Amino acid sequence: MNRVVIYGGTGGIGLATAQALRKRGCRLHLAARDVGRLEETAAGLGETTFTAGDAMDPAFFTAVAQEAGDTLAGLVYAVGTINLRPLARLTADDALTDFKLNALGAFLALQASAPALKAGAGEAGAGVVLFSTVAVAQGFPAHASVAMAKGAVEGLALSLAAELSPQIRINVVAPSLTRTPLSAAITSNETLASGIASMHALQRLGTPDDIGALVAFLVSAEAGWITGQVIGADGGRSSLRTKG
Template identity: 35%
Template structure:
């Protein structure tokens, strides 16, 4: 049974990924809090990836890095510290995890790295300057590492639109905002966490063995269409 390391799997999209993998993989979760699930295939390490020392792990066939931030403010209210914080969470943390586990991934079975971007990297939206800047860096990292690590390790990213998680709760805090969010998307919906974890599971599997350096927009049409 292959082993997947998930950084940030205690909540939201990360938690959905962990739960979707457990039936077929051994999962090592690294996050500040423990996921609210017990399973024989799950091992948890408590760690803040931005400030703590990542645990030593002997075997891994995949790495998923999914901590994120939604820091939405007008540019005149964003501080340099906001940009630094978002970059630290989204980019530096990912680099730290990749550098730590790259030696064991190179020995893995069909090894794969999966990162997370955002539709904000492609779709210009007000108040998204900080998160869009850091997620755009994730996309650059995905393509550069995909080239560098080929053919041994595949590297891909998912760029979701708004997903119904605690992180996005401020954007979906009442029925009017939910209806407005649905209407903004050409498919008249936004994402559920399991839709993202389904894509993640696919990209980690052998079924995606020909895919690397790609950013997959799970956008419900908001980037792709103008209707």
């Protein structure tokens, strides 16, 4: 399998995805901010190159596309935010930052790498995975900014899945609360975490490996007839009521 680009591949879901893809024999190109973590992660994974930069800078995406190579088998955009504030406490800058990191970044990553993805598509098509959240399908208080941004990701994915087919397949994974460094402010409070876990049919929060395994499958040729889907990896939170 050819190279896969992973934005945000040095921690949490991005790292779990990188590890799952390496087990499948993929070569990787990581894109993130922290050079030290990129170097450490790349060394641990093997057959991995990287580009350091800021997803708020449009030039970063051009640099990643240039350095990742002329042919790509897939792309994963695992950059995101968890900005949970009630409407009265949100600022225009909060909303703009959430939109840029989640939605505009995904757009720019795909725009920059689309030629290489088409070139490396093969019979199954190149696999792209973007990320949404269960809070788009379920309305949660204090999620207005992040749900708005992730809703834009879903719209982007559906539009480009139609436009870039059949060479490029694009799907979205929409997790519920997952134990990652990004969510540590919530999950480190075990009373709060247990209460949220009880709202899921499977009675636990997600782990990065839960999500990474699904993403790796969607990137792979095994998912060659799956595109334009928003798939909930959420312990049943989006569609099932708990027994209690």
